[in-house]
Amino acid sequence: MVSMKMIAERCKVSVATVSKALSDRGDIGEDTKNRIRQTAKELGYVPNVAARALKTKHSYNIGVLFEEQAGSGLTHEYFSGVLNGLKLQIEQQHYDLTFINTSFENSDMTYLDHARYRNFDGIAVICCDDYESPQVQELLRSDIPTVTVDYIHQNCTAVLSNNIKGMEDLMKYIYSQGHRRIAYICGQTGSYVTKDRLAAFYRTAEELKLDIPGEYVIEARYMETKESAEATKSLLDLKNPPTCIIYPDDMALIGGRNVITERGMTIPGDISIAGYDGIRMSQLLHPKLTTIRQDTERIGREAGRRLIQSIETPKTALVERVVIEGELLTGQSVGKITPETNNQF
Amino acid sequence: MVSMKMIAERCKVSVATVSKALSDRGDIGEDTKNRIRQTAKELGYVPNVAARALKTKHSYNIGVLFEEQAGSGLTHEYFSGVLNGLKLQIEQQHYDLTFINTSFENSDMTYLDHARYRNFDGIAVICCDDYESPQVQELLRSDIPTVTVDYIHQNCTAVLSNNIKGMEDLMKYIYSQGHRRIAYICGQTGSYVTKDRLAAFYRTAEELKLDIPGEYVIEARYMETKESAEATKSLLDLKNPPTCIIYPDDMALIGGRNVITERGMTIPGDISIAGYDGIRMSQLLHPKLTTIRQDTERIGREAGRRLIQSIETPKTALVERVVIEGELLTGQSVGKITPETNNQF
DNA sequence: TTAAAGCACGAAAACGATTAAGTAAAAAGA
DNA sequence: TCTTTTTACTTAATCGTTTTCGTGCTTTAA
Numbered sequence: 001m002v003s004m005k006m007i008a009e010r011c012k013v014s015v016a017t018v019s020k021a022l023s024d025r026g027d028i029g030e031d032t033k034n035r036i037r038q039t040a041k042e043l044g045y046v047p048n049v050a051a052r053a054l055k056t057k058h059s060y061n062i063g064v065l066f067e068e069q070a071g072s073g074l075t076h077e078y079f080s081g082v083l084n085g086l087k088l089q090i091e092q093q094h095y096d097l098t099f100i101n102t103s104f105e106n107s108d109m110t111y112l113d114h115a116r117y118r119n120f121d122g123i124a125v126i127c128c129d130d131y132e133s134p135q136v137q138e139l140l141r142s143d144i145p146t147v148t149v150d151y152i153h154q155n156c157t158a159v160l161s162n163n164i165k166g167m168e169d170l171m172k173y174i175y176s177q178g179h180r181r182i183a184y185i186c187g188q189t190g191s192y193v194t195k196d197r198l199a200a201f202y203r204t205a206e207e208l209k210l211d212i213p214g215e216y217v218i219e220a221r222y223m224e225t226k227e228s229a230e231a232t233k234s235l236l237d238l239k240n241p242p243t244c245i246i247y248p249d250d251m252a253l254i255g256g257r258n259v260i261t262e263r264g265m266t267i268p269g270d271i272s273i274a275g276y277d278g279i280r281m282s283q284l285l286h287p288k289l290t291t292i293r294q295d296t297e298r299i300g301r302e303a304g305r306r307l308i309q310s311i312e313t314p315k316t317a318l319v320e321r322v323v324i325e326g327e328l329l330t331g332q333s334v335g336k337i338t339p340e341t342n343n344q345f
Numbered sequence: 346m347v348s349m350k351m352i353a354e355r356c357k358v359s360v361a362t363v364s365k366a367l368s369d370r371g372d373i374g375e376d377t378k379n380r381i382r383q384t385a386k387e388l389g390y391v392p393n394v395a396a397r398a399l400k401t402k403h404s405y406n407i408g409v410l411f412e413e414q415a416g417s418g419l420t421h422e423y424f425s426g427v428l429n430g431l432k433l434q435i436e437q438q439h440y441d442l443t444f445i446n447t448s449f450e451n452s453d454m455t456y457l458d459h460a461r462y463r464n465f466d467g468i469a470v471i472c473c474d475d476y477e478s479p480q481v482q483e484l485l486r487s488d489i490p491t492v493t494v495d496y497i498h499q500n501c502t503a504v505l506s507n508n509i510k511g512m513e514d515l516m517k518y519i520y521s522q523g524h525r526r527i528a529y530i531c532g533q534t535g536s537y538v539t540k541d542r543l544a545a546f547y548r549t550a551e552e553l554k555l556d557i558p559g560e561y562v563i564e565a566r567y568m569e570t571k572e573s574a575e576a577t578k579s580l581l582d583l584k585n586p587p588t589c590i591i592y593p594d595d596m597a598l599i600g601g602r603n604v605i606t607e608r609g610m611t612i613p614g615d616i617s618i619a620g621y622d623g624i625r626m627s628q629l630l631h632p633k634l635t636t637i638r639q640d641t642e643r644i645g646r647e648a649g650r651r652l653i654q655s656i657e658t659p660k661t662a663l664v665e666r667v668v669i670e671g672e673l674l675t676g677q678s679v680g681k682i683t684p685e686t687n688n689q690f
Numbered sequence: 691t692t693a694a695a696g697c698a699c700g701a702a703a704a705c706g707a708t709t710a711a712g713t714a715a716a717a718a719g720a
Numbered sequence: 721t722c723t724t725t726t727t728a729c730t731t732a733a734t735c736g737t738t739t740t741c742g743t744g745c746t747t748t749a750a
Contacts, residue, residue: 001461003736014700019738026739029698046454046461050398051736054705059395061443074429075625077420084419091448096463098406098443103436109391116346116391118441225629254629261631280420281626284570284599286606348706359730364708371709374728396706399735 002043010039022047053119062090062307063100063120065111065139069129076223077279078249078296079127082149085300086124093308095121111139120144122307125151126300145314147307149299151192157310157320159303163193166292166326167200167246170274173290173328174244175208178337179272183216183242185231185256187249194248197276201246213240222248225255232256236263236271243272243337250275250282250291268335278329287332294326347388355384367392398464407435407652408445408465410456410484414474421568422624423594423641424472427494430645431469438653440466456484465489467652470496471645490659492652494644496537497666502655504648504667508538511637511671512545512591515619518635518673519589520553523682524617528561528587530576530601532594539593542621546591558585567593570600577601581608581616588617588682595620595627595636613680623674632677639671 004018011018013032020026021036022045053059066073066083074080087097100123101114112135115123122145128136131151140146146156174182184201187194198217205212215238220227228247232255235241247253253275257267265271267287275282278293302322310317349363356363358377365371366381367390398404411418411428419425432442445468446459457480460468467490473481476496485491491501519527529546532539543562550557560583565572573592577600580586592598598620602612610616612632620627623638647667655662 001736005736015737016701016739017699019736020699023738027696027698032698044458046458048399048464048736049462050395050404050464051705052738053395054393054399054707054736055738057705068429068433074419074425074432075422080419080425084413087419087444088413088448091444091446096443096446098441099432099436101436101441103433113389113391117394119393119395251625251629254626258629258631280596281599284596284603286603346706350706360707361709361731362729365729368708372726372728377728393706396735397708399706399737400708402735 001048002045003048004045007036007039007043007045010043011036057119059119059121060094061096061098061118061120062304063098063115063118063123065100065102065123065125065136066127067102067129073127076127078277078294081294081296082126082300082303085297085302086126086304087300088297089301089304090308093304095304095308111135112142112144115139115142115144122146122311124303124307125149125156126303145307145310145317147303147310149303152321155319157306157318157322159299159306159322159324161193161294161299162323162325163196164200166276166294166328167197168204169326169328170246170276170290170292171201171204171208173330174246174272174274174334175210177244177272177334179244179334180210181216181240181242182210182212182244182246183218183235184212184246185218185220185228185235185248185252187220187222187252189219216242220248220252223251225252225258227255228252229255229259232259236260236265241271244274244334245271246274247276249277250279250289251277253282253289253291267333272334272337274334278327283329283331289329290331290334291329292326293329295324299324346393347390348393349390352381352384352388352390355388356381402464404464404466405439406441406443406463406465407649408443408460408463408468410445410447410468410470410481411472412447412474418472421472423622423639426639426641427471427645427648430642430647431471431649432645433642434646434649435653438649440649440653455480457487457489460484460487460489467491467656469648469652470494470501471648490652490655490662492648492655494648500664502651502663502665502667504644504651504669506538506639506644507668507670508541509545511621511639511673512542513549514671514673515591515621515635515637516546516549516553518675519591519617519619519679520555522589522617522679524589524679525555526561526585526587527555527557527589527591528563528580529557529591530563530565530573530580530593530597532565532567532597534564561587565593565597568596570597570603572600573597574600574604577604581605581610586616589619589679590616591619592621594622595624595634596622598627598634612678617679617682619679623672628674628676634674635676635679636674637671638674640669644669 004015008015008018018036020028021033022040090097100111125148140153140156148156148158150160152158186198218231220231235245247256253273260267260271267273275289275291278291282289282291349360353360353363363381365373366378367385435442445456470493485498485501493501493503495505497503531543563576565576580590592601598618605612605616612618620634620636623636627634627636
């Protein structure tokens with residue numbers, strides 16, 4: 001490996017001078033600088049980030065916490081989209097992305113230990129089984145700049161998809177199509193996302209003067225097609241079933257969709273359905289799903305941008321709440337219905 | 346940050362002794378060792394990997410090349426599955442995973458430069474726009490241990506999904522259901538994957554004594570629903586259309602599937618279709634897709650295991666070709682047909 | 691002409707670990 | 721008892737940078 005020392009020897013200068021020449025900082029003559037830079041290029045010099053980090057405490061490396069709970073990690077289009085956005089952004093700003101080790105069995109390091117071990121300049125928490133766990137909390141409380149996605153902690157800048165507005169937009173659109181009996185199969189309560197959406201669901205219902213019977217709101221975990229299928233059955237079996245069902249996400253929707261078609265009902269003829277997330281597949285299905293597309297790349301990019309900002313200019317960096325708007329994709333899975341239909345039962 | 350120096354001072358020993366105690370290597374008294382370890386724990390000592398890497402040239406960090414070409418990267422279920430497997434495996438073995446920077450605009454570092462800059466112990470090439478590009482080739486030729494997925498290079502251990510066997514299994518299953526007119530919309534030629542599958546397609550057809558008219562094989566890029574839709578149209582418009590169409594992957598299949606249902610044809614009543622990859626969605630659709638499920642986690646894990654092997658015991662490590670078998674998911678999208686149907690045109 | 695400033699560079703310490711070589715004391719062997 | 725070996729530890733160099741503080745030399749001001 002070619003080091004500064006070699007360049008120094010070749011150019012008959014000191015290592016210090018080489019460092020100055022390459023970093024373009026400090027006092028150095030114009031011609032010497034060029035000579036050194038030229039030699040560095042010729043020799044194919046690449047700086048050693050480990051040595052640099054050792055000295056400067058600046059690793060140009062960002063740790064990303066990405067816990068995988070039963071397919072809800074890398075293989076989840078939402079999270080992988082966010083990760084991708086994050087990656088693109090920080091690469092643009094000359095940082096690298098390293099996963100924080102989530103394998104505990106043979107590691108006695110906590111997340112924070114791991115972050116210190118790797119000298120991460122900052123941390124992005126993208127997805128997490130349990131944000132309230134001691135390990136995660138320890139990380140969030142630490143003095144390492146941290147950004148969270150879809151979770152709020154007093155210490156950290158958070159990037160949040162606008163679940164409130166998203167749900168509201170979705171509800172109002174469904175309402176505008178004539179629906180008055182709207183059910184919501186919501187994701188696991190306890191998650192911030194569900195809380196927001198659920199609150200927005202009820203609030204908007206109130207605003208629209210809709211009556212939401214207790215049986216119309218059922219919990220089913222995100223991405224769990226079986227649970228959403230069960231929930232759908234129970235909704236369809238109601239004496240007064242909804243005319244439209246909102247699902248936790250597009251994937252879970254498929255579970256319900258299958259139940260509906262198995263019963264010989266058509267979408268949106270006999271019943272309307274709406275999803276959330278706007279995964280790629282949702283616009284390929286027939287009928288196209290009515291859903292809220294989340295701008296995952298944007299979410300990731302914003303997270304990256306803010307994180308690096310708080311790394312590089314800690315004074316100007318605030319703890320922010322950045323909200324990214326979703327986009328209503330009207331699709332065709334929510335149909336127009338007449339008032340009579342609403343009263344037919 | 347608590348360093349070995351602090352522990353040394355506390356225990357009134359030298360830094361060297363601390364190092365030996367913690368690494369459990371070299372000559373050290375049992376009681377001193379325990380005392381030092383106890384103190385290290387009390388102080389919350391975490392080693393500094395940068396310092397260690399600087400001295401030992403061993404970073405315990407693996408670089409992963411993951412180029413994103415229009416959605417074929419992180420958000421692709423196949424690649425993200427492989428990445429996830431890789432991550433799980435190497436974490437188990439105490440390595441970390443860092444993305445190799447693929448953003449060129451503001452980086453004058455090649456992939457190899459970047460790998461040296463970060464002192465990667467090894468490299469995993471998961472997905473790549475163009476394996477033949479100078480940058481990628483430079484990386485593969487380098488002396489850094491490297492493993493590739495679905496690509497073969499003389500220098501590197503490769504983990505490959507068995508596309509030959511997969512296609513063969515799929516063909517034979519379709520044949521067993523009575524189909525004799527089988528079309529194949531194949532992914533972009535030029536990729537190893539397509540080459541293997543295409544060869545297997547023709548070879549198996551020959552073995553089964555099937556006649557494959559030239560119009561039955563059409564190229565359409567992976568994941569591109571529009572292209573596969575077009576291809577499907579042209580197949581359906583043939584004077585003598587196929588009774589079964591094999592798609593490049595499950596996602597591309599959706600494009601064709603929509604064309605078919607738009608024309609009022611039923612699957613598998615009027616025509617059969619088969620996919621490839623076995624993405625989660627494929628088993629949620631109605632009818633369930635007939636497809637080849639690839640064991641992405643296994644592919645990733647094998648890649649990780651072999652890579653670390655060749656890092657840690659270079660002498661025993663060979664350049665290997667590891668083939669991971671896929672699994673035929675019969676689903677219901679390929680129907681049984683009678684000989685008459687085959688001759689009805 | 692001389693002192694003060696400015697410029698371009700070098701010497702050396704430091705970052706936090708690892709490791710070869712050295713050393714004193716204790717244990718073992720003669 | 722004296723030498724040899726072993727044990728347990730220390731010293732010091734090293735990895736590749738960065739950065740502070742000098743130090744000569746040149747230029748400018750007095």
